[in-house]
Amino acid sequence: MTRSFDAIIVGAGQAGPSLAGRLVAAGQKVALIERDRIGGTCVNTGCTPTKALVASAYAAHLARRAGDYGIGTGVVTVDFAAVIARAQAIASASRGRNETWLAGLDGLTVLHGDAKLTGPTSVAVNGETLEAPRIFLNVGGRPNRAPMPGLDQVETLTNIEMLKLETVPEHLVVIGGSYIGLEFAQMFRRFGSQVTIVEMAPRLIAREDPAISQTIRAMLEAEGISVRTDATCIAFTPRDGGIGVQVDCREGAPEVIGSHVLMATGRRPNTDGLGLDAAGVETDERGHIIVDDTLATTVPGIWALGDCNGRGAFTHTAYNDYEIVAANLLDGDHRRLSQRIPGYALYTDPPLGRVGLTEAQARETGRPLLIATRPMTRVARAIEKGETVGLMKIVADAETRRILGAAILGVGGDEAIHGVLDLMSADQPLDALRWAVPIHPTVAELIPTLLVDLKPA
Structure with a gap:
């Protein structure tokens, strides 16, 4: 049995459902195939449940420190079953919202099963063959168990x-x-x-x-x-x-x-068993699907989005992959991967917000640099919250006066970093941010001060 579609999307992680929504809104008939649960890693086993756990862990930690703030709490206990149940409930609700939304899209067929490419325009799933002139691979990745003795x-x-x-x-x-x-x-x-x-x-x-x-x-x-x-x-x-x-x-x-x-x-891409050879789609030595600056693979009519292409291992980069593909195919735009400013966060407490190059990476470019740092012990907001671990750092090009990278390790660092990320995305000189008047007391208010402190290094 063969069914024809305008587009086939393999994988319902961050990029797949959003792309399906845009395509059906444009009047296309779309098949979305998912072998596990809607939402992919982020919703089911990644960002959503783990950050819920981080929140519970933070609550326990803060409760133990309540005396530092003049508050008495008594003995702090952890109901781990309730902690896990809360995280799973949050993930389940997020997944349910996605499933309900997808079920209501006219023109979309959602199939559950293992998909395998059988050619450059065909995919086999559940004993039938689907055909489409465009195929989008959003198959994600999984934990990698590095080989070790024993x-x-x-x-x-x-x-x-x-x-x-x-x-x-x-x-x-x-x-x-x-x-x-x-x-x-x-x-x-x-x-x-x-x-x-x-x-x-x-x-x-x-x-x-x-x-x-x-x-x-x-x-x-x-x-x-x-x-x-x-x-x-x-x-x-x-x-x-x-x-x-x-x-x-x-x-x-x-x-x-x-x-x-x-x-x-580490993690590895879910590209093995996908039938890439049958379609002629090439991968690198780590199994990532090779894509160009528009996310097109080595086979015309096939694109790869998200973790499986090795060009970003985050929910936000996967979503941006969808944005690039949709803009180019549906909006007549000319978006490129190379336009993306890399940013990410480490969700320890305090968190680390990062964008662009580290100092070591910036020095490898050979450019003349300006660098400034400030410990969180000199940030009023951190002092008031009693959370002064960490530091802020900015690296800039002395000639172009463009920020090359920044790190904020400290309370609110995952949010405050966006002021720098937005400036870099807009390709504006650091002086454009220097004269902003940020709100006091915040962590972000120290960014203009950091820019004043930039010195050759």
């Missing part, structure tokens, strides 16, 4: 299984000191777990500037989290009542025994 002898968890736990781990060992690992490490420490982070690199989140990495490590250690870097020979051994994690570090015990192990060692 891994097949022990039971480990990914971020997905962490959301299904029924009790707080006695001792959680987190393999991987990057964004996902750090968020889970801090939240479970605040829920009551003993936590150890094991990272192969010399420092946490090695892509960030050293000052950021060092500050984050210090704040985690201040909460009682053990951090083991330079762990170059990670291996696993079953132990009575737990899992032995062997590490080769410069100092500390050679083995850490945990009750649970979280593998936070």
Whole structure:
């Protein structure tokens, strides 16, 4: 059996449903195929439930610190079952809203099943063949379990299984000191777990500037989290009542025994088994679908959006992929990936908001630089809230007077960074922001002050 459509979308993550909505609004007949749950990683196992957990962990942490603010609370306890139920309820409600919206779109057929390309214009699903002149791949990614000795002898968890736990781990060992690992490490420490982070690199989140990495490590250690870097020979051994994690570090015990192990060692694209060869779609060495500046693949009529193209691993970049494709195909625009200013956040407490280049990356360009930093201990809003961990930093081009990058590690940093991101997106000189009159007391009010403090470096 063969059915014909104007467009086929494989994957109902962040880009797929939005694109389906635009296409059917333009009068097209569209098939949307999803093998799991509507909403993809973000809604079901990523941003939505994990940030709900972060919020619960923050509430517990703040309650324990209530005395710092002159408030008495008594003994603080964590009802972990209620914490998980809250996160799952929020994710379920978000997914339900998406499902209801999609069900009401005229011209859209939603199919649940494993999709496989059988040619440049055809997709097989549930025993039938769908044909369309345009195919959009939005298949996302999944946790990557990096091969390590003994891994097949022990039971480990990914971020997905962490959301299904029924009790707080006695001792959680987190393999991987990057964004996902750090968020889970801090939240479970605040829920009551003993936590150890094991990272192969010399420092946490090695892509960030050293000052950021060092500050984050210090704040985690201040909460009682053990951090083991330079762990170059990670291996696993079953132990009575737990899992032995062997590490080769410069100092500390050679083995850490945990009750649970979280593998936070990156993600991989869901492109295997998709039948890309049958359509002639090319991938890189990591399995990401190769796309050009407009998100077109190596096969005319096929586009790849979201995590599977390796051009951004965030919900907001996936959504922007949809915006680029829709603008070009439906609005007669000429949007490009290269126009996107990269920005993201790390949702530890305090959060890290980041945009553009780090100082190290900026120096590699050979441009003359202007740099300014300010500790959060000199930010009135942070002092008033009793949350002074962190720093603010801006790197600019001395000749063009364009901001190249910025970092705000501190209370409200994930929100305040948008003032810089918006200026960079508008391609305006830093002087355009210098004379803004921000609201006091906020974290963002210090951005113009930082610009005044820029010095050659």
